[in-house]
Amino acid sequence: MTSAAEIPDTETVPEEPSGGGEPARVAGGIPEATVARLPVYLRALYTLAERGANTVSSDELAACAGVNSAKLRKDLSHLGSYGIRGVGYDVEYLVYQVSRALGLTQNWSVVIVGAGNLGRALANYGGFLTRGFQISAILDSDPSLVGRPIGPVTVRHVTELESVITSNSVAIGVIATPAGTAQVVCDRLVAAGVTSILNFAPLVLNVPDGVDVRKVDLSIELQILAFHAQRRFAERFGQESDSAAEA
């Protein structure tokens, strides 16, 4: 079934001491900018696979992913040499290789802290499960929310944070509490052994070395959009960048 078995299994993980003028072999052997794009490629590959494609060229895949094809090829070359010249990439095999590179061949347990508007939306969302992320629990400090079923789990009290993490081998914590309590929650997650944190609260979290924090800040995204929108307007009309057009 898996045509992957028929692909030459040259497990040539790039391991040469040094390339030359390359980004100096970032941790894990893959540049950070590439890592950030791999999930996009993966999604494009799944879409192509559903559409029945067996192979795909770098041009096609790049178009699906919204990037330059040279960039795509260079990104994939960091995982190994999995393409066939003159043909392209085997979709199924590339899905496997990208998944493996990202660490998606194993299941990851996730705990969500904060069962407010956002936490509930996250827990209700089915899209995480599909890619190897399993929600182990959702916690809140509000007693009136405890016991309430949300998606695949029911809300538990935040005092159970440490026990939930250790008994479920949780590696990823999601913070969806107000900013005021986010640092405390973060500290507890870290103390309990969580080393990967996704933060929705609008503040800069302090964590020790070895802990990886990514933030999702919708307010910041809107402000960046506003900047460019302002720039476009200033360009189009006079360049009076101030005190004009108060809505």
Next chain:
Amino acid sequence: MTSAAEIPDTETVPEEPSGGGEPARVAGGIPEATVARLPVYLRALYTLAERGANTVSSDELAACAGVNSAKLRKDLSHLGSYGIRGVGYDVEYLVYQVSRALGLTQNWSVVIVGAGNLGRALANYGGFLTRGFQISAILDSDPSLVGRPIGPVTVRHVTELESVITSNSVAIGVIATPAGTAQVVCDRLVAAGVTSILNFAPLVLNVPDGVDVRKVDLSIELQILAFHAQRRFAERFGQESDSAAEA
């Protein structure tokens, strides 16, 4: 009251033809990486202001924002020369200047398309209003949701999209629909004149030149976290990066 009035109003917006080895004067005169950090600085400044600080040094502000102080100073230098050597920056004045640079001195009307889990969480969120973003409407195609009050507005049918945009001068659209309908929604937003889009649907949107799309993809964030987590585990134990520790 505003000590800003007592600050020398040297409106020296950097306008020299070319710096030298500098990032070649990105559109708007401010490098993209800097724009992405300005909102973080702004938030740190508000926090400091609430704490009663009148002035702040680049070291302090950088610490609050979680960045290098040299980077902070270079970022701020793109807005103008608003610091006082030997003292630091006037907090209130810097808030004003950063806000102005970001285009936050005017109000921005936002429309949310999709009143599902995520759209409702967004509309309920008060944090947008506080920084000059006003939710004009939330739209959905599901008739059973129309009329339902969410936060400051009530759900309206998506057929009203065009009229809502034109009558409210909406410049920013938020897409919170399933991936299957996101491109269609996007096309309609663009056709109606929206040039800034915040996309939550997991797909790459196609837009014409002149339209600015930013995406928020939680699934991608988790996958990036998984990559680094895997790397840490592989480092700690043997470097068998495959078929190990199935949860």
Next chain:
DNA sequence: CGTTGTTTGTGAACGAATGCACAAAGTGCT
């Protein structure tokens, strides 16, 4: 007014990321 101490703003070196352009490596047809 000069001296001391502090902090900004920036030149310059370094490092990371992008995109071009092409040789190398493959397919498929005759």
Next chain:
DNA sequence: AGCACTTTGTGCATTCGTTCACAAACAACG
């Protein structure tokens, strides 16, 4: 087999971003 054609993988130039380190600018104080 030989040839034409396609597509990968990558060397290289360029652009963009970060960080160091320091001169210039300002305050404070005697």
